[in-house]
Amino acid sequence: MKTLFNGLRAALFDLDGTLIETHIDFAQMKREMLSLVSRYGVDTEPIRGLDVLRLVEAARAHLEAAGRHGEGYRLRLEAFARLEEIEREQCASPVELPGAAQLLAILHTRGVRIGIVTRNCRSVSLRLLRAGNLICDTLVTRDDVPRTKPDPAHLRAALAAMGDETLHWLHSGGSAEASSAPPPIVMVGDHWMDIQAGHAAGVWTVGLLRGRSPDFFAPAPPHLLVNEIADLLPGTETR
């Protein structure tokens, strides 16, 4: 994995399922949000396929477009309060992922900037960082940005927070596909939405399979697939 580390300036990581194991039931979140949106009289069929955060924003936009601004505001407030409640419950007993804290410590020692980019809320994310002994230069949660992954704005917000150096590379037309040079910025995640965001931001990407078939990443195949975060430790062979 030496090539991944050579010349690396910044490493962006997803949190849940990438750096620490949590037990969020995303299907339950989706069911509850669809039911909430229905209660506000919004047709769920056109937005059923969206991820849970976009589903809430789309329902709010629908209500606002119909002039129901107050209801749109209340729906979003109610939705995010419930999502945070679910996250607090289901992230209460996080499990450390072998190699995660060690990898961040090594990157830090080598002067690589570390950004954690998560769709989880800020309060739960901070608790998870403490529980997993995870260090970073910046943490950008859904509470900190108007648009989350797979929108590349979420990743750019983290790069901006870490200084001009990393953003400059993106603005100078840098692209992960452009050359065979080592990747200056990498995005690591266990979901294809992490990879989609990385592609859209123009950075190098690593997907964590965690025992699943590579088909899982079919919507956005990463540059490199490994099974787990420990496979990225220096000196570890890619499987």
Ligand SMILES: [Mg+2]
């Ligand atoms: Mg994840």
